Structure formats: C-alpha cells, structure tokens
Amino acid sequence: DAKTTQPPSMDCAEGRAANLPCNHSTISGNEYVYWYRQIHSQGPQYIIHGLKNNETNEMASLIITEDRKSSTLILPHATLRDTAVYYCIARTNNAGNMLTFGGGTRLMVKP
Amino acid sequence: KAGVTQTPRYLIKTRGQQVTLSCSPISGHRSVSWYQQTPGQGLQFLFEYFSETQRNKGNFPGRFSGRQFSNSRSEMNVSTLELGDSALYLCASSLGSLVNYGYTFGSGTRLTVV
Numbered sequence: 001d002a003k004t005t006q007p008p009s010m011d012c013a014e015g016r017a018a019n020l021p022c023n024h025s026t027i028s029g030n031e032y033v034y035w036y037r038q039i040h041s042q043g044p045q046y047i048i049h050g051l052k053n054n055e056t057n058e059m060a061s062l063i064i065t066e067d068r069k070s071s072t073l074i075l076p077h078a079t080l081r082d083t084a085v086y087y088c089i090a091r092t093n094n095a096g097n098m099l100t101f102g103g104g105t106r107l108m109v110k111p
Numbered sequence: 112k113a114g115v116t117q118t119p120r121y122l123i124k125t126r127g128q129q130v131t132l133s134c135s136p137i138s139g140h141r142s143v144s145w146y147q148q149t150p151g152q153g154l155q156f157l158f159e160y161f162s163e164t165q166r167n168k169g170n171f172p173g174r175f176s177g178r179q180f181s182n183s184r185s186e187m188n189v190s191t192l193e194l195g196d197s198a199l200y201l202c203a204s205s206l207g208s209l210v211n212y213g214y215t216f217g218s219g220t221r222l223t224v225v
Binding site: 096 | 115142144146153154155156159161166169201203205208214215216217218219
C-alpha cells in the first residue's frame with residue numbers, strides 16, 4: 001500500500017465544511033483511496049472511496065487530484081458528531097480484506 | 112440488520128494468562144479480520160479468516176492466534192499475556208472483497224492486562 005500523510009489534527013466550526021487533506025504521492029495506478037473515521041471508543045467506520053474520479057455519498061465528498069498524488073475529504077456541514085479521527089488509506093483491490101492504518105487526522109468540530 | 116458483535120466488551124486479565132475474544136459477523140459475511148489498537152502503535156492488522164481459513168496474517172508473534180467456525184463466527188486467542196497486550200481488539204466482517212465497502216467493524220473488546 002502506498003504511504004499516506006495526513007495532518008495530525010484539525011479544527012472546524014460547527015456547520016462549516018471540513019476539508020481533510022491526504023497526501024499519497026507514491027500511489028500506483030491500481031490503488032484506491034479509502035477514508036474511514038473512528039469516533040472515540042468505537043470501531044472505524046467506512047466513509048467513502050475512489051480511484052480517479054471525484055465521489056460523493058450521503059456522508060462526504062472525495063476530491064482526488066488529477067495526478068492522484070493527493071486527495072481531500074469534504075464533510076459539507078460538520079456537526080459535533082463528526083469529531084473523530086479520520087484515516088486516509090491507499091490500497092489495491094487484491095490486497096485482501098485488511099487495512100493499513102496510519103496516524104490519521106484528529107478532527108475537532110467546535111460549536 | 113445486526114452489526115458486528117464482539118464479546119466481551121471489557122476484560123481484565125493477569126499477566127501470563129490466556130484470553131479468548133469472540134466476533135460474530137454480519138449475517139452472510141464470510142470474512143472476518145482482527146485488529147489491535149494501542150496508543151503507541153495505532154491500529155494494526157492481526158489476521159483475516161475467510162470460510163474457516165486464515166487468508167492473511169499481520170506481523171504478530173505466535174501467541175496471537177485465531178480461528179473461524181462454519182457459521183463464520185471467529186475467535187482470537189492470546190496466550191501468555193503480556194502487559195503490552197493491553198489494547199482495544201477490533202474485528203471487521205465483509206461479504207467479499209474490501210472494494211465492495213461492506214467492511215464493517217465491531218465496537219471492540221478492551222483488554223487490560225495487569
């Protein structure tokens with residue numbers, strides 16, 4: 001899996017968009033970008049994933065740069081319940097059912 | 112539908128003892144993966160079972176073992192417990208490959224070794 005780099009922490013005001021960056025400059029052509037989050041004392045929760053195109057679901061949007069060396073997870077209207085550690089992971093489809101987690105970004109949503 | 116169920120939620124054991132943790136996957140899911148989470152090392156993959164066979168294994172000593180039953184329920188065992196084994200142990204189940212994003216984690220078992 002390609003190494004990913006994320007800022008250790010970020011703050012966001014409630015109701016504002018939270019933009020979480022992820023650098024994956026060594027990503028290969030067949031590696032997807034996955035985002036998970038972990039709310040305190042719970043298991044990680046899948047958010048979204050993508051290969052090349054931008055993706056959107058009911059939780060978030062994923063913007064991947066054209067060169068695929070970085071991506072941004074966007075929570076359009078952050079709430080206090082979005083306070084969590086967010087993990088960006090780059091991996092291929094055939095790597096088995098396993099994830100390699102880095103340190104993630106601790107997002108604090110403030111009122 | 113019911114999520115991934117891990118039991119027990121909390122456990123306290125003494126150094127040198129052994130422990131068995133249980134994970135019941137989402138109905139129909141055949142893959143179960145286990146992770147260890149500690150403040151120092153973060154989330155680390157232990158092993159994955161699919162149809163009762165270990166398919167992948169992380170870099171952990173042989174004291175850590177697991178198995179999967181025909182109903183897809185899985186157990187992991189840690190023998191000769193060490194203080195450093197204190198951690199949150201998480202399991203995740205999946206219907207098929209991860210790319211199907213059905214990879215769902217349980218809430219974990221918090222093990223404290225004293």
